Amino acid sequence: MTRCFPLLILLLLLCNVNSASASKDLKSNPTLEQHLNELVFRVTTIQSRYTYYKNIIHQNISIINSQLQQNKSLKQQVELLIKKDSLKDDLIRISKNELLEINKIRYLKGLEIIKILYEKTLSLDHHFSSVNTINDVNKISNPHFYPEFTNVMDQFKSKKKKSFGFDLSSILEENIYASVIHTFISLFTNNNKQISTEKSLSDVECILDFTLQMHNDLNIIYFETIFLQKSNDNIREELEQLFIDYTKPILYTNSLDICRNTDDWAEIGVLLNKYLDELQVIKNDSSKSGNVKSMLIDLEFSIDRLLQFIARYNAFINQGEIYYEKFGIMLNGYENEQRCSDKIPVEYQKLKESIIIAVEKFKTAYKPIEINGSKLKEVLYGINEYD
Template sequence: MLLTLTLYLLLISKAMAFSFPIENDPNVILKQLLFEIKDANNRCEKLLDEKVCIINEINKALEVAVSAEQKIDLLVEKDKINREIEYLRLDNSGEISKIRYLKGLQIIKILYEKVLSLDHHFASVRTLNEINKMSNPNQYPEYEKLKEVVSAKKDKKTSFELSSILGTNSMVSLVQTFTSMVSSNMSKEEKEKELANVECILDFTLRMQNDLNTIYFETAFLQNSNTKIKSDIEGLFRDYTKPIGYTATLDSCRSTDDWEHVTSKMEEYLNKLKTSTGTAQYKMQVNLEFPVDRLLQFITQYNNFIDQGGKFYEKFKIILNSYENEKQCESKLPMEYKKLKSDIDVAINKFNIAYKPVEINGTKMKEI
């Protein structure tokens, strides 16, 4: 029976060592993990029950045994069965550790891809320069034209020119332009005509400037947070693979598709674990369990970040949709504004689906 179990575990080991299923949903991996742990425990329990039944039969036989020879034979057999029970439990413990470790490795691989995708996402969002262009009237040709018209007809005696620094400041520029317009020799009709050309631009930039800056700086905050998440998962992988003697970085492992090598190092470690005894064996077991606990901590960290990011983008959507004159000024609004709204909708969808949190609660953590 023990030989059969060993052969079975060997076949399972070979299958797991050379197949790394393509899956991008960590929740699927978690379900597989729980199922495989339960299946391994059930198989072990069945074999243990058989051994316990044999022990019970031996105990009954000992009660009625008469000769010393009979008792010795029964005790030897009982000792043999007890050793087989120990081996079964040890094999099952190793199998559970292996399942947890390899499934954990798959989860790390999946989450790293998601973190890299997030990194790419944040790198492609609007830059501060692009936000400034949207929120600064000086960046709009219509407003530049107004300034030229006003400059040509302003009162040369009372007017003044702004410095290069103040000239780029939207509020100072607006005050100077309107002050010059009031004192210029432009007719009422000319003033109304020119203002009509820029009213939507001025309304949009004045109302939305602070909101657009808020979106930029809070996105920058999320980007920095994601950089930390990326650093943390790379550190997690380093700690995760340290016990089994794998030294390459997560980035290197991903770039060279070296996952099978990690699995083979795990096999070597498990073989050493099975042949170890006493304190050395216990220490090796603990070293294997600790990284999995670290992974569970990282999953919580990742989930919190994704939840936070999703809420931020929902907030951005509300901010952009709050511009009350959007309908009246639709034709005058910058394309970047419309693109930003579209990008935020895409981001919300990604945070809800592509980057969605790993569904792990207290009950599941206990099962793992």
Template sequence: MKALIVFTLLHSACVNPASATEINAPPGLSFERILEALEIEINRIQTSYLPEYKTLQIGIAQVRSEMQYAQSTEQLVKLIYRKDHLLELLDITKQSEYADISKVRYLKGLQLIRLLYEKMLALDHHFEAVTTLGEMSAMANPNTYPVFNELKGILKQENKKTSFELPSLLGDNIYTSIVHSVVSLFNSNQTKKEKEAAIKEIECILDFSLNMHQDLNTIYFETAFLKSSSDGLLEGLEELFRSYTLPIGYKKSLEQCRSLDDWDALKEALDNYLSQMHEAIADASKSDKAFKLQVNLEFSIDRLLQFITQYNSFIDQGAKFYKKFAIMLSSYENEAFCRGQIPGEFAVLKEKINNSIDKFNNAYKPAEINGSKLKEVLYGLNEYD
């Protein structure tokens, strides 16, 4: 009877842990702080169970001692029954403690997903603001510069009889357009001094276009590749949320949960799920159900760990891409000489690239967390066990 009372108290404490972990994360919460809070909460739960473990272990040791001095078969049978019952309670206590820790891990996992989602949305906004292909191409296309088009118009008027116009397809191509214009200038009736003056006016435009056109196109297309990868990662996070919350019966998508601020309903679904788990733990005939309920939560956490690895890899890749872009833009040696003639958008682009490097290294990047430590805290796995 006394053991039954102990069990009742234990079960009540497990179903309603002393402090609840919320999904709602305060502003500025980082990966590091989430995991630090998780460690603290797990330690608190483990500490809270120590008195129960001690009581049961003392009881088991006492019964085993009494069994050695049993005076009759009837007395021995009663002691064996008491010992088995206490061992059963000990097993239930272990499972209940594990369930409470799983709840905290799961909730912290949701906080991580929520934080990752905000970072992914920021990334999506970042790529939406990236310079378009048209803007990038125009920057290094002499045909977009008035002074170059003015020279082309003059040459066209002067060489009406001997010159020819490029078809629109070739006329828009920077290389054929430059060659055609330069050749037309050399073959024009202008004096040497006039030709030199004309070349002087467009030399920076031509130099910038020939040197940077390919690099700017490369930057655009590789940025488009990064955006495509980011879109895929965002879809992966939304799918992760669906699989993460599927076991507890939550139906809304991550986007809906965020827009509706439905985190409390999600936590309520988890509480209901854990109530079922505790009921199954307390009923020996439902041990298979209890095991399945626990495995479902652990599988969800495992999927989260896999996604965090993918996210870290993407952020590292993005930072390397933008560092490469910065090197490519800095390689234009005549920027100082041609300042005032090359487009101001070029300097703006360089600043954007440098800002992007900083964002990928700081704002978008989660804390540098050791992989084994992350598994140990979030998944309860120690590689040395």
């Protein structure tokens, strides 16, 4: 057995760690969950394959140890010790190959996770910019948005006697509370028979009721939506910086935005293979052991930071989901919706519908898989993988 085994070792050591195409991995488009499942599967497969070869080496070492305990000549013992040392060297080389293969897969899958998360942040960006929530909230919370209200205001301006009433300044006229108070004063101090106080009030009562009841809630939705938009900007910028740090060791210089827009993922695969080729050449050179260690650390750093980022991204998505659920409750809180259905603007219903859709998106489309489970963390972190 000890005679045939070196051939097996030789074949294994000649295997190219980069035989799998990095470019091909980066051009595929599975979901985030599929990437993580594939990562677990591929790492486990590599570990099983190398464990098989390591076990063969350990068996051969055990055989040699048994032979050394037998009565052997000095020459035979020296030959056996040389074989044993050779097998130990093979074991070290195999472990290094295993480490390179696993690090490559981890790196590529980490890059795919960054790619998918970036698309999610861009989708969120599109969500905040395309949904007219901010502008709609601003408009429907102000009575001046409604023609019925402005018509009544204009009637009093044109028909009122100089001895009664007063005009608001342009600043106060835009203030919802000052404007509503001025309207009521004008209605109940009206002496102009051409203007019916009851009719004017009936024309605007639903508008006044809606804007006064919903003004504070709509303002909260307005400012908290802006806050979420700013938070998403921060998340996207953090992810872009993570990509720069992630690809720096392999000397890739384009930003994440440029890489995405030019579909330059294949170039990252090429540079990664060059990086691994260099590691493959110098990993058995004892004089360059420091370089090997440094290059491996640079390649391995990504997983921990990526997991930390995913935790922050998940926290932001959870926060957004809670906010939008709260927005839905606030919008459904208007008590006179049925009585004033013909006066409430269509923007109000559209806003309610967009909130429902947004809640569902925060629960599904924007949310990545939760990274839980000891096995997945073990595979990602590399815990207990190398004895």
